[in-house]
Amino acid sequence: MSVERALVLAKPDAVCIRQAPITAVETLLKSINGGKLLCFEHHVVPTELAEQHYEEHKGKGFFPKLLNFICNPNGVIVMVFEGVNAVKTIREVFGPTFVEKAIQVECLRGKFGSCGGINCFHSSDSAESGARETKLWTDYFKIELNEEKAKKDFDEYKAKYDGKYKSDVxxxxxxxxxxxxxxxxxxxxxxxxxxxxxxxxxxxxxxxxxx
Ligand SMILES: Nc1ncnc2c1ncn2[C@@H]1O[C@H](COP(=O)(O)OP(=O)(O)OP(=O)(O)O)[C@@H](O)[C@H]1O
Structure with missing residues (x-):
């Protein structure tokens, strides 16, 4: 049992689907043992940050589309979660990478994803990448990890959007x-x-x- 941090992104499609980040945060806080939300901030992603974040995919055929998507002007909501075995739990809640597979199981990518890799959410895939990605994004945007502030930011978002728009994609x-x-x-x-x-x-x- 180890306490881990994971970087979670509501990707540009999930930023547009207003209910998606609310469902994600509430589901994750319920699912992660001792789960805490440490930041909830909206940012537009510059190419240089996207390249560093997705460095393991550099050179792959889908790399340009991946950057193009994550740098979309809708931006992303940057979240950091902490808890016991947080990485594994979050990846189970989000489900398979590709939406066509995700819709076959009960998971959030299956609930909100549009198609293929347009899958609404990113989450770190190991405790090591959780630490690396958390540092990368919080340093880049000078984000302070603070549970109280994150709760306030999430509550504001929730007050603005919860129940105002449908969840059925x-x-x-x-x-x-x-x-x-x-x-x-x-x-x-x-x-x-x-x-x-x-x-x-x-x-x-x-x-x-x-x-
Ligand atoms: N073959 C592919 N074609 C198109 N897009 C892809 C492909 N493979 C991955 N992607 C996109 O790149 C992202 C990162 O791929 P990765 O293999 O790291 O999947 P993941 O860990 O499930 O997703 P993420 O890193 O976003 O949490 C995927 O979420 C998806 O949006």
Missing amino acids: SKVREIVKKIRADSEEYVNAMKELSDCDDFLIKQLLASIILN
């Missing part, structure tokens, strides 16, 4: 499915005109959709 998942199917068609059509890779073509599509 099923309509959003249907739309995401359609967009993904259309995006494959777009990539195939562009490939007749281009040797650009799929990521760059999808970035163009994102610009078109947002225009």
